[in-house]
Amino acid sequence: LLCEPYGGIGNMLATLVSCHLVAVASRRGLLVNWVNVGTERPWSPPYQEPLAALLEHPPGLDWDLFRATRSNPDLIDGITPAQVHLSDHAEASPNGTRYFHRFLCSNLTEDPPQKVVVLRFHGWLPAPLQNPHHRGDFAFLEPDAFGAQPYYQSVSPWLLRPKAPLLRAARALAGLAGARG
16 A cells, blocks of 8 residues: 555644555555655645654654665556556545445455555545444454544554654743743
8 A cells, every 4th residue: 555645744644544544454565655745736735844754663664665665676566557546536526425435345455456556645534444344353442432443543653753853842832832821
């Protein structure tokens, strides 16, 4: 699964967790295409630092698409225009029914059958948690007060760990805000 998050930073962070969820449900490897993150989409605001530079690499996960493709040349051959691109813009019908139907109803280990699937999205996609083919895979998650499985809350502390300079900057901003309050 090749993840291409876009939108504002909050949307991109939510999309990373969504891509992780879809990769787990579909039993696919996960690669993040950082080159396209926020740089080639006019609706993504520009950032001085790329999102990958702000996050620690989660243990056991590699953010570097180019290192992965250099070590596995067959992978880059699989990323072609003929592959399936799941996008909340390109594939969705005007009301999004066809796009979300796949995540809610299809067995994601079989559909789509292509070797490489590109997921372009801009937010949190909890649909695989309710998919009857995959619901049991996430039964270990205790439902929250609303009855939902807290996948986002469980995975995000591991997946979305800010780097030390970002934490220092956030603490400094919090200190400034507290001094004025």
